[in-house]
C-alpha cells in the first residue's frame with residue numbers, strides 16, 4: 162500500500178482501457194500491510210481510495226514488511242509475519258483466497274527456501290507464485306516453471322521497468338529505448354514468443370510518470386495493430402494450470418547449485434552452504450562391490466560420506482527417487498560441514514544411480530564438477546548376485562521362480578516375474594547407462610572400475626581411485642587391507658591383527674550359476690558388451706578381463722558357425 166493520489170483512477174481507467182484489447186484484464190496488486198498509511202498525506206489518501214475500490218482488482222500478499230523470506234531461517238517467524246499481513250487483509254476486506262503470492266526480490270522461491278513454501282501453504286494456502294530466477298535470470302528466453310511442495314512456480318518476464326525507472330525522460334539510454342522495446346523490440350518479442358507472460362512492476366512505476374501504465378497500454382495497442390494475437394488474462398490459479406498443461410515437462414524441477422549464480426547466492430540463506438555437497442559419487446550399479454568400495458573409501462583420513470538415512474541406510478538415493486522433490490536443503494542435511502573445504506572429500510554412494518534415467522541430468526545440474534565412479538563386473542554375474550540378494554530378502558517372486566525362469570521370462574509371463582526380470586537385467590545394459598552419464602559429465606570426470614579387480618586386488622584399485630580423485634595424503638591400502646581366508650574376501654586389518662569384513666549380506670554363499678543361464682545371459686548381453694568395448698576404446702581405457710572373455714565367446718561362436 163502507499164499509492165500516489167489520483168493513481169487509483171488512473172489504474173481503474175487504464176484497466177478499463179486495457180480490457181478492450183485484453184479480455185478480462187485485471188491488475189493484480191500486491192500488499193505489504195505494514196506500510197499502510199505510512200506515506201505522505203497524498204499517498205495515504207491513495208491507500209484509502211484503493212481500498213474503496215478493492216473489488217475492482219485482484220490482490221496478492223507480498224510480505225508484511227517487504228522482508229526477504231530467505232533471511233528467516235525459522236519457519237515460525239515467517240509464519241508470524243504472514244499472519245500479520247493476513248490480519249491486515251481481513252481487517253480491510255482485501256480478498257485472501259486467490260492462492261497467489263510473490264516474494265520480494267524472488268527471495269526463497271528459487272533457490273528454494275523450504276520454510277517459505279511451508280509457511281505460504283499454511284497461512285495463505287498459496288498454490289501459485291512466479292519468479293524470474295528459474296533456472297537463471299539470463300538468458301530470459303530459457304526461463305521456465307516448476308512445481309515444488311504443491312506450489313506451482315511460473316516464470317515471470319521482465320518488462321524493463323525497475324524501482325528507479327520512474328521518469329520517461331530519464332529512462333536508461335533515453336525514452337526511445339523504452340519505446341523501441343515496446344514497438345517491436347524486446348518487450349514485444351517477449352509477448353510474441355511466450356504463450357503466457359507474467360509481468361510485475363513496482364509502485365513507483367504506477368506513480369510518477371506512470372510508466373507502468375504507459376508501457377502496457379502501448380504494448381497492447383502495438384500488438385493489436387501488428388499481430389493477430391488474441392490477448393486474455395486469467396486469474397493466477399487458472400493461469401498456472403494452463404501453463405503446466407502447455408508445458409507438462411516443466412513440472413519437475415532441476416535443482417542447480419546456488420553458489421554457481423551470484424544472484425542465487427545473494428537470495429540464499431546465510432545459514433546454508435554449498436560446501437555440504439559431495440565432491441564425488443559412487444553410482445553403482447548394485448552388486449558390483451559398491452559397499453566394499455564405500456568402506457575402503459571411508460578408511461581414508463580425508464574422505465567422509467553422508468549421515469545414514471533411517472530408510473535407506475548409508476545410501477541417500479536423492480537423484481533417482483522422489484527424494485529429489487524434497488529439494489537440495491533436504492539433501493545437504495545428510496552431509497557434515499567439512500572442516501577444510503579444499504582437502505576434505507565428501508561423497509555419497511547410491512548404487513541405483515547408475516541405471517536411473519534421471520540421475521545423470523540431475524546430478525550434473527547440481528554437481529557439475531563432481532567426479533563419478535562406477536564399478537562394472539560381468540553383467541551375468543551381477544544379475545545372478547542380484548537374484549540371490551532378492552531371495553535372501555525373501556522377495557516372493559525370487560523365491561518362487563528359478564534364476565533361469567527370471568532371466569528368460571517372456572512378455573506374457575506374470576507381472577511380478579516380468580518386473581523382477583527387468584530389475585535384474587536392465588542395470589547390466591552397461592553401455593546404454595554409461596552413455597547417458599557421459600552425455601552429462603565429461604569423460605575425465607568419470608572413472609570406470611573393474612569390480613572383479615576390486616575384489617581380487619583392492620589395494621591397486623584404491624591407488625587408482627586416489628589418483629583419480631586427487632585426494633591427499635596418499636593412503637596405503639596394501640597395509641590397511643588383508644585377505645581373510647574365512648570370509649574369502651579382502652577386509653580391513655585392525656590393530657592386533659583382527660579383521661573387519663563386510664557383513665553377511667556381502668559375499669554370500671550360493672551355488673554357482675548353471676551353464677544354461679550363463680549361456681543365455683552371454684547371448685542376452687552380447688550386443689551391449691560389444692558396445693561397452695567400443696566405448697572403453699573411445700575413452701582409451703583397458704578392457705576388463707571378464708569383457709575380453711565375453712568378446713572371445715562371440716568370436717568362437719562365429720568361428721564355429723563359419
Ligand SMILES: Nc1ncnc2c1ncn2[C@@H]1O[C@H](COP(=O)(O)OS(=O)(=O)O)[C@@H](OP(=O)(O)O)[C@H]1O
Nearest residue numbers: 447448449450451452453546616650651667668669
Ligand atoms: N571385500 C569384499 N567383501 C565382500 N564383498 C565384496 C568384496 N569385494 C567385492 N565384493 C562383492 O560385492 C558384492 C556386493 O556388491 P554391492 O556391495 O555393490 O551390493 S549392494 O548393491 O550394495 O547390495 C558381493 O556380491 P555377492 O558375492 O553376490 O554377495 C561380493 O561379491
